[in-house]
Amino acid sequence: MSDARRSPYVESTIIMTTVRVIAPFVMTYGLFVMFHGAKSPGGGFQGGAIVGALVLMLAFAFGADPTREWVNQRVVVGLLVVGVATFVGIGLATMALRGSFLEYAVIAGAKSSKYAIELIELGIGAIVSGVITSLFFLIDAGFDVEADAADAGGETPEETPGEPSSGEVGS
Amino acid sequence: MTAVVDLLLTRYNYVAVVLLLGIGVYMIGASENLVKKVIGMNVFQTGIFLFFMTSAFVTGGHVPIIKEGVERYVSPLPHVLILTAIVVGVSLTAVALALIVRIYAEYGTLQEDVLREIQTDE
Amino acid sequence: MAPTPVEAGLLVVILGSALATAVLRDVLGSIIAFSAYSLGVAMLWVVLRAPDVGLTEAAVGAGVMTILLLLTIAKTVRPSEDRVLASFDPKTLVLVAAFVLALGATVPALPAVGSPDAPVVSSEVSQYYLDHAYKDTGVENVVTAVLAAYRGFDTLGEAVVVFTAGVAVVAVLKREVTA
Numbered sequence: 001m002s003d004a005r006r007s008p009y010v011e012s013t014i015i016m017t018t019v020r021v022i023a024p025f026v027m028t029y030g031l032f033v034m035f036h037g038a039k040s041p042g043g044g045f046q047g048g049a050i051v052g053a054l055v056l057m058l059a060f061a062f063g064a065d066p067t068r069e070w071v072n073q074r075v076v077v078g079l080l081v082v083g084v085a086t087f088v089g090i091g092l093a094t095m096a097l098r099g100s101f102l103e104y105a106v107i108a109g110a111k112s113s114k115y116a117i118e119l120i121e122l123g124i125g126a127i128v129s130g131v132i133t134s135l136f137f138l139i140d141a142g143f144d145v146e147a148d149a150a151d152a153g154g155e156t157p158e159e160t161p162g163e164p165s166s167g168e169v170g171s
Numbered sequence: 172m173t174a175v176v177d178l179l180l181t182r183y184n185y186v187a188v189v190l191l192l193g194i195g196v197y198m199i200g201a202s203e204n205l206v207k208k209v210i211g212m213n214v215f216q217t218g219i220f221l222f223f224m225t226s227a228f229v230t231g232g233h234v235p236i237i238k239e240g241v242e243r244y245v246s247p248l249p250h251v252l253i254l255t256a257i258v259v260g261v262s263l264t265a266v267a268l269a270l271i272v273r274i275y276a277e278y279g280t281l282q283e284d285v286l287r288e289i290q291t292d293e
Numbered sequence: 294m295a296p297t298p299v300e301a302g303l304l305v306v307i308l309g310s311a312l313a314t315a316v317l318r319d320v321l322g323s324i325i326a327f328s329a330y331s332l333g334v335a336m337l338w339v340v341l342r343a344p345d346v347g348l349t350e351a352a353v354g355a356g357v358m359t360i361l362l363l364l365t366i367a368k369t370v371r372p373s374e375d376r377v378l379a380s381f382d383p384k385t386l387v388l389v390a391a392f393v394l395a396l397g398a399t400v401p402a403l404p405a406v407g408s409p410d411a412p413v414v415s416s417e418v419s420q421y422y423l424d425h426a427y428k429d430t431g432v433e434n435v436v437t438a439v440l441a442a443y444r445g446f447d448t449l450g451e452a453v454v455v456f457t458a459g460v461a462v463v464a465v466l467k468r469e470v471t472a
Binding site for chain 2: 301304
């Protein structure tokens with residue numbers, strides 16, 4: 001996507017080097033917070049926010065467009081779907097086991113509710129990190145007036161095949 | 172006078188809540204720039220968070236992670252509510268900012284008075 | 294209970310930076326002040342014994358929110374200003390003063406900060422969570438237990454709201470996240 005507006009990105013060796021050094025640690029910390037929510041402060045919302053902030057940090061240092069190419073957008077959307085599906089799936093699974101929605105105790109095995117909660121936290125982490133990342137890329141892509149004008153003219157523009165919102169635009 | 176001092180000494184967080192809400196409302200009402208209005212909305216939101224978190228706090232309370240030999244914990248329920256509210260808040264802010272980007276693309280300005288003029292002209 | 298020096302200092306920083314976001318005319322300055330404000334708030338959460346909330350606030354408020362706001366002014370326009378302070382709006386200020394006075398009148402009715410008899414702290418619900426969380430779920434962190442187990446359905450709703458916000462931004466900007 002080429003926007004008419006120039007990107008505000010300014011290359012800085014100091015920021016790039018710093019981010020390159022601390023990025024693996026931030027990622028590890030985010031995952032630790034996500035996985036260790038049962039025993040220490042942490043959980044899906046917190047870890048997801050840290051991992052999402054990491055992607056924004058990378059975009060800050062290396063520019064949004066290279067980061068967009070580096071972070072596969074299909075993976076981001078996949079994360080969102082997997083997160084919601086995990087959450088709902090566990091809820092429905094407990095119902096299939098003749099419990100209530102999200103009644104973890106019906107799952108067989110020692111400490112089953114603890115592991116189910118951990119899994120749900122991972123799902124929440126996937127949703128939060130995915131949403132933060134995609135919100136950033138979406139706002140960065142901005143709004144393209146010409147593409148919208150072409151869209152409202154009735155013809156689907158070639159650059160966005162299968163656009164979901166074309167139905168409500170009308171003419 | 173002593174009543175005010177007493178209030179500041181015992182209910183300081185709630186006084187801060189009221190002031191933050193006031194600053195938030197002022198920013199929403201008085202700022203001409205839409206981005207500043209969004210920031211004001213966030214300040215207002217954080218004021219409400221502070222109210223909740225203060226209501227959960229108890230002097231000498233421990234972080235709500237169960238440990239042997241700890242008698243008194245702070246209440247975990249407001250923490251849960253605010254935790255989710257923060258993440259929902261940033262999502263809503265992003266929607267507001269997306270609307271701002273869209274408004275700018277359509278009208279070429281983010282100043283409220285200019286926008287109002289354009290709308291009456293139309 | 295008087296505030297500890299740390300609490301008092303943090304409150305001063307928070308109120309000062311909130312005031313700075315309001316009175317600075319330049320939007321960029323306002324955003325930077327807001328970032329400092331969020332960081333102060335995150336530290337206050339830790340002082341109030343809520344590290345979970347502090348973690349999220351630091352990552353979201355000081356990190357994500359600042360970058361999204363900066364991105365927006367980079368995508369749109371940042372009016373160049375000669376004056377440092379925003380122009381004063383007396384009409385709104387009168388309204389806000391009334392609002393603050395009305396809210397402030399309720400403050401004496403609230404329990405003292407940190408009082409063990411405060412309704413939230415001494416309520417049956419809080420005590421139930423603290424007593425039963427570990428037995429019921431095997432999770433030491435009560436916040437996580439309440440979030441994912443006792444209020445699991447609520448959290449599912451919150452997660453879907455966050456998800457919907459992503460969909461809403463796609464609708465507003467009419468752009469798909471494409472590979």
